[in-house]
Amino acid sequence: MSLQYRNIPMVSKLLVIAALMFAFGYAMVPLYKTFCDMTGINVLALTERNIPGAAPDKLTNTQVDTSRTITVEFDANARGPWQFKSRLRSLQVHPGELATVMYDFQNVQNRRMSAQAIASYAPAEAAPHFNKIECFCFKQYTLEPGEKKAWPVVFVIDPKLSPDVKTITLSYTFFEVGGKTPAAPVADARGHVPVGASL
16 A cells, blocks of 8 residues: 555544534634533623623722822933833823823933833822832843833722822832942832832
8 A cells, every 4th residue: 555545544534633623612612601601700791691780880890989080190210321201291090990101211322231110109108009010110121222112001099099199290210220320229029119218
């Protein structure tokens, strides 16, 4: 028997397996939906289910305090010859509301550099209530000469913040790591500078 004829059964099996895998992948969505409906574990899809009284407006995040508005101002500083700025000067948010602001950074030097941003807040009492979910200040970055980066800061302000606070200034200072400029003050795990630390 020639090699060509001996490969026919193997090719046939592989085609059947490929067809079964495609069918399984195609059936995954309805199977998953049925499984979630039976077990009730798909809490993120409650708006798709016909539940009396579960209108979408009643399933919104109840942690957002829509009765208050806080103005968040964004300040960007660089200790060194590079460009660093926020795309927004300010943003109005409700306590408990998730918000995002983008920052642009460029190494304008003709050498590679490593840098890290440190955050500070005004008034200082806002710091424990300003929760960053995503932030470039969590780690150091190395940029090549002329390299540009765009970084998001995703944050939420705790509704427990004093009602007297109407405006928060979020200020970032970018320090070069291992450079000739003064070293950055040590920040905690959330990127906060201790009160009284010099920037």
